[in-house]
Amino acid sequence: xxxxxxxxIAILSFSLxxxxxxxxxxxxxxxDPAAMAALNKMGTYxxxxxxxxxxxxxxxxxxxxxxxxxxxxxxxxxxAARPNRLRAEITSDDMHRxxxxxxxxxxxxxxxxxxxxxxxxxxxxxxxxxxLDEHYxxxxxxxxxxxxxxxQSDSAKNITGAIDIGPSSxxxxxxxxxxxxQAGLDWQxxxxxxxxxxxxxxxxxxxxxxxxxxxxxxxxxNLAPSFNVAAFTFEPPDGAQKIAIAEIAPSASDQxxxxxxxxx
Amino acid sequence: xxxxxxxxxxITLVLLLSCGPIFAQRGGGSARxxxxxxxxxxANVNSNKNVNANINHNANVNxxxxxxxxxxxxxxxxxxxYGGGCCYHTNTAAVVxxxxxxxxxVIGSRVNTLPPACTVxxxxxxxxxxxxxxxxxxxxxxxxxxxxxxxxPR
Numbered sequence: 441x442x443x444x445x446x447x448x449i450a451i452l453s454f455s456l457x458x459x460x461x462x463x464x465x466x467x468x469x470x471x472d473p474a475a476m477a478a479l480n481k482m483g484t485y486x487x488x489x490x491x492x493x494x495x496x497x498x499x500x501x502x503x504x505x506x507x508x509x510x511x512x513x514x515x516x517x518x519x520a521a522r523p524n525r526l527r528a529e530i531t532s533d534d535m536h537r538x539x540x541x542x543x544x545x546x547x548x549x550x551x552x553x554x555x556x557x558x559x560x561x562x563x564x565x566x567x568x569x570x571x572l573d574e575h576y577x578x579x580x581x582x583x584x585x586x587x588x589x590x591x592q593s594d595s596a597k598n599i600t601g602a603i604d605i606g607p608s609s610x611x612x613x614x615x616x617x618x619x620x621x622q623a624g625l626d627w628q629x630x631x632x633x634x635x636x637x638x639x640x641x642x643x644x645x646x647x648x649x650x651x652x653x654x655x656x657x658x659x660x661x662n663l664a665p666s667f668n669v670a671a672f673t674f675e676p677p678d679g680a681q682k683i684a685i686a687e688i689a690p691s692a693s694d695q696x697x698x699x700x701x702x703x704x
Numbered sequence: 705x706x707x708x709x710x711x712x713x714x715i716t717l718v719l720l721l722s723c724g725p726i727f728a729q730r731g732g733g734s735a736r737x738x739x740x741x742x743x744x745x746x747a748n749v750n751s752n753k754n755v756n757a758n759i760n761h762n763a764n765v766n767x768x769x770x771x772x773x774x775x776x777x778x779x780x781x782x783x784x785x786y787g788g789g790c791c792y793h794t795n796t797a798a799v800v801x802x803x804x805x806x807x808x809x810v811i812g813s814r815v816n817t818l819p820p821a822c823t824v825x826x827x828x829x830x831x832x833x834x835x836x837x838x839x840x841x842x843x844x845x846x847x848x849x850x851x852x853x854x855x856x857p858r
Contacts, residue, residue: 501734553849555842557843578846578847592740593740646733683841684830
């Protein structure tokens with residue numbers, strides 16, 4: 441363990457390097473610099489990946505009015521080729537969706553209902569993430585994988601607690617388990633040891649809901665996927681019907697009360 | 705259209721809306737699914753990220769036993785909702801008398817499921833579902849399919 445002064449300096453400089461604005465500096469005792477360094481290393485590594493395929497087997501808790509939590513299962517299969525191609529398949533207990541992004545347009549396709557919607561898309565995955573979030577209320581599946589280590593990420597500056605839990609095996613692969621805290625969220629991550637510091641498992645506990653609903657992901661990676669560029673462009677199957685995608689109203693005062701106005 | 709058929713359709717529609725799949729409100733929302741994200745999204749994730757149908761049933765029962773049922777659904781969506789289910793089926797009592805004359809879905813409201821026996825009509829390049837005298841426009845809201853009640857297209 442390092443001496444207190446050294447710790448302070450290390451954390452301060454580390455924080456400064458990560459924080460755009462360092463408002464409330466967390467207490468030294470709550471943040472293990474090694475845990476922060478591991479997170480930073482993982483983020484830096486993720487940003488070097490040009491193409492990857494990742495499958496997430498995941499669960500999400502919903503909270504009923506009475507506080508009861510209900511867990512649902514899902515699988516996400518995502519193929520990304522930076523900077524401007526992405527395809528994702530989302531399968532959950534009662535939903536199947538495909539996302540297509542080819543650098544020009546974004547399509548969401550509901551295979552079971554046979555509906556699709558296509559909208560013009562910005563030129564990079566990063567910008568697409570923002571547009572989907574802000575305009576359509578869609579969170580990109582596995583969005584963290586695109587944000588860690590990027591300037592858009594606000595993860596590091598939000599962290600108020602960081603612990604190195606120790607070694608842990610995920611699907612037979614040696615990982616190191618870390619636990620982090622931030623406002624409204626406790627989360628744990630299992631990062632692969634060795635030359636490929638990939639996130640292999642993630643548990644998020646929402647702490648500003650008394651029911652403390654959880655979300656979990658177990659990730660399987662393929663860093664050399666084979667694919668055809670056509671995989672990123674949507675070709676409507678026979679009978680598929682094109683429909684609209686509702687835009688989120690910018691603010692509550694801007695409700696039109698018509699097509700998109702009832703969305704708050 | 706024959707009056708009795710029209711009534712039957714309307715009643716069927718309202719029965720469906722009333723006691724068909726009702727989406728249990730998830731007051732606490734659902735678990736956050738990402739660590740990163742802007743403050744807005746994080747705030748919304750906890751409040752209205754999930755697709756909830758908040759249904760207000762106003763049943764005005766008149767002396768002559770006509771029942772007017774106004775169904776209005778606010779669909780609140782923010783953020784993706786992956787791995788989550790959307791529908792928890794609950795039993796709610798139907799408020800419609802058998803002989804009721806019913807005003808059906810309000811234009812501008814949304815439903816998550818259609819009544820039976822709808823016809824797909826493509827008009828001006830847009831897909832509609834015509835269910836009796838009520839027209840619906842399918843739309844994605846977030847990643848969820850919803851049906852917006854619209855005026856009959858021309």
